[in-house]
Amino acid sequence: MQRYNSTHEQFNTAKEAANATYFTKLLEPVQELLAFGYGYKxxxxxxxxxxxxxxxxxxxTRESVRTLLKNLGLYTVGAEEECKEQ
Structure with missing residues (x-):
C-alpha cells in the first residue's frame, strides 16, 4: 500500500511541474494579446x-481559451462579469 502512495505522489508532482511549465510558457503571449483587447475568439x-x-x-477554441484564462487567473475585457456569474 505504501508503494502506491509513493508512486501516486510522484505522478502528482510531475503533473504539477508540467502544468507550471505549460502555463509559464503561455502567460506572456496571452498577456500581450489581452493588452490589445483580444477576446476569446x-x-x-x-x-x-x-x-x-x-x-x-x-x-x-473559444472555450479552451476561457478555461486557460481562468487557470491563469486572467480575464478579457467584458468577460469578467461572465466569469463571476459562473
Missing amino acids: ALSSALNAKGYLTQRGKPF
Missing part, C-alpha cells in the same frame, strides 16, 4: 496562428 485564433496547442495537444 481572437485569442484562440492568435494562439493557433502562433503554433500553440492546448495541454491535450489540440488547437485552441
Whole structure:
C-alpha cells in the first residue's frame, strides 16, 4: 500500500511541474494579446496562428481559451462579469 502512495505522489508532482511549465510558457503571449483587447475568439485564433496547442495537444477554441484564462487567473475585457456569474 505504501508503494502506491509513493508512486501516486510522484505522478502528482510531475503533473504539477508540467502544468507550471505549460502555463509559464503561455502567460506572456496571452498577456500581450489581452493588452490589445483580444477576446476569446481572437485569442484562440492568435494562439493557433502562433503554433500553440492546448495541454491535450489540440488547437485552441473559444472555450479552451476561457478555461486557460481562468487557470491563469486572467480575464478579457467584458468577460469578467461572465466569469463571476459562473
